Amino acid sequence: MPRFLYTLLLWLLVPLIPLRLLWRSLRQPEYLHHVGERFGFFDGVADKPVIWLHCVSVGETHAAAPLVDLLRQRYPGHKVLLTHATPTGRKAGEQLFGDSVLRAYLPYDLPFAVNRFLGHFRPRIGLLMETELWFNLIHACKAGKMPLLLVNARMSARSARGYARVSALVEDSLTQLAAIAAQTAADARRLCELGAPQAVVTGNLKFDVLPAKATAATLQRLCGVPRTIFLAASTREGEEALVLDAVQQAGIPGLLTIIVPRHPQRFDEVAVLLQTCGVRYRRRSENSVAGADDAVLLGDSMGEMAAYYAVCDFAFIGGSLLPYGGQNLIEACALGKPVLLGPHTYNFDEAASTAIMQGAAVRVWDAAALAAEIKELAHDAALRERMGAAGLAFAAGNRGAARRTLALVEKFI
Known part of the structure; x- marks a missing residue:
C-alpha cells in the first residue's frame, strides 16, 4: 500500500x-x-x-x-x-x-x-x-x-x-x-x-579520488602577478555575498579571491552580484590575465576544481556557511590546502569533524569569523604549511x- x-x-x-x-x-x-x-x-x-x-x-x-x-x-x-x-x-x-x-x-x-x-x-x-x-x-x-x-x-x-x-x-x-x-x-x-x-x-570513495594529473599552469597564468590567493569553492546561493563581506573585513592588501559557484547556472548571477558590489573581477571564461587591481576571479568553468585548489593558498568550502550541508572538503585536503568550513557540514559530518580534529581544517561560524581566519592564514605561512601537511595525512589515511x-x-x- x-x-x-x-x-x-x-x-x-x-x-x-x-x-x-x-x-x-x-x-x-x-x-x-x-x-x-x-x-x-x-x-x-x-x-x-x-x-x-x-x-x-x-x-x-x-x-x-x-x-x-x-x-x-x-x-x-x-x-x-x-x-x-x-x-x-x-x-x-x-x-x-x-x-x-x-x-x-x-x-x-x-x-x-x-x-x-x-x-x-x-x-x-x-x-x-x-x-x-x-x-x-x-x-x-x-x-x-x-x-x-x-x-x-x-x-x-x-x-x-x-x-x-x-x-x-x-x-x-x-x-x-x-x-x-x-x-x-x-x-x-x-x-x-x-x-x-x-x-x-x-x-x-571520495578519499580514493586522486588529484587530477593536469597542471594548473593555465589558471596560474590567469591569476596574474604572484599574490596570496583565497579560494571560495562550490559556493551556494547567498554565500558569495558573505564571502565578499569577509574578504572586505579581512582587508588583505593584494589578495586575489577566486569564487567558484557550485552550479553553473549561477555563474551569471554571481557576476551581477560582483558588479552590483563594485568589485573588480575577471571571468575564467574570458581567458584573460587578472590585473593587479582585480580583486576576484570568477571561476565560471566546469571540471577545473582540482586546478583551482592547486593554485590557491587556502580554501573555504561552500555550502557550509548557510544550511546547505556542505560540499566536499576531501579534494582540498588531498592537495594539501588549509580548509575553512562553516557550521553546516552534515553532508560530510565525519570527514569534517576528523579533518578539524587532525588540524587540517578550521570551523568558522559566520562571516566575521571567516574574515579573521582569512587574515590569519594570509599572514602565517607556517600555519598554512602545518594545515596542508595535516590535510595530506588525513586524505592518505582514509583511502x-x-x-x-x-x-x-x-x-x-
Missing part, C-alpha cells in the same frame, strides 16, 4: 514534469536534451554485459571514478553504464570517461519507465551511489532478480528524520537491496535503524574504499 500511494502521487505529478524541465532549461538548456530517456526511451544497445552505476550529479560522478576504473580493470568483458539526473552530472561523466562508458539519464521512478530502462540495458548488477532510494526502481530490480546495491551510502541524522516519516516505504525498499556499503559506522547505524537488515562499512567496495560487488557478479 505505501508504494501504491507513492506511485499514485508520482502519476499525479507527471503533467508538471514538462513545466519543470522547461523552467530548469531557462538556466540550463541541456535539461531539454535527451528528454525521452527520462521516460525510459533510449537509443542504441550495449554489445557487452552491463554494469550499471547511478550517479545523480557531479559529486557522485567524481566519487565513483575510482570504482569505475577498478570495475573496468576487473571486468574488461563488461560495459559500464553511468546514469545521471542532472546535465552537469552527465557532463562530468563525459569529461572523466569519454566514450569508454555508456551514459544516460535514469528515468523517473514510474513503473513503466523503470521497466523500459531495465529491459533495454539488462544490467547484470546495479549500484546506487550515496543516498538514492527510488522505491519502484528497487522493487523492479528485486522482481527481476537483478542485484541492486547501495554503495558509498550516507545517511545524515537530518536525512534519517525525513525518511522516518515514510518508514514503511523505506524499510520495504532497504530490505530489497542486495547489499549496502556505508561510508561510516554512523551511516550504517542510521540505515539499519530505518530497516536495513545489514550495512557494511567500506569508507568514503581504500574503492577496493573494499569492489570486493563486495564481486560477490554478486
